[in-house]
Amino acid sequence: EADIYQTPRYLVIGTGKKITLECSQTMGHDKMYWYQQDPGMELHLIHYSYGVNSTEKGDLSSESTVSRIRTEHFPLTLESARPSHTSQYLCASSDPGALYYEQYFGPGTRLTVT
Amino acid sequence: GENVEQHPSTLSVQEGDSAVIKCTYSDSASNYFPWYKQELGKGPQLIIDIRSNVGEKKDQRIAVTLNKTAKHFSLHITETQPEDSAVYFCAASNWGSGTYKYIFGTGTRLKVLA
Secondary structure, eight states, X not given: OOOEEEEOSEEEEOTTOOXXXXXXXXXXXXXXXXXXXXXXXXXXXXXXXXXTTEEEEOSSOOSOEEOOSBTTBOOEEESSOOGGGOEEEEEEEEXXXXXXXXXXXXXXXXXXXX | OOXXXXXXXXXXXXXXXXXXXXXXXXXXXXXXXXXEEEOTTSOOEEEEEEETTOSEEEETTEEEEEETTTTEEEEEEOSOOGGGOEEEEEEEBOBTTTBOOOEEOOOEEEEEEO
């Protein structure tokens, strides 16, 4: 089992609210990622970080923002939630210095904006 | 841009039969090809991977083959069991070239019928 955690697991929130999705890992990985997953299954990379104070936008444009102040923590924030933000959000981490290039995924946060 | 095509999108097989999922990648510099299994309510989990210097890899009932010339790779599951029912994703990456991102396929929903 990977030591990567996401909270909350489920969130239902009204339009216009500010939300932060938490992601933490205890493996000391410097690479971390956020994916948005469609109901139709596809995984879209929306943000990634290669280390502390490093963040980049992914392949899918997103109105969310991220920060990486500590190695183990990579929160995602939506300043004003909209129904179009309703989705599953998955956090992952990897250690490219290791023998294997595996990305370890958290269990996900299912966000519903009403 | 780089992309990974995955087929089929859904696959139903009888318990005990084999299942094959195929992926095609576009970036000839890709050197790492993982396969992930996502069960309901969970994040994806690595089940097998292959690097570009290997043509085939097997782990019990699961095998992956890679044809670099054709830019194809496939997942083979033999003697399928109901617990193999899940969504499977292939991915390609040019790992270690300064990028540590995957390009995921669109996913295959596998149903194993008892």
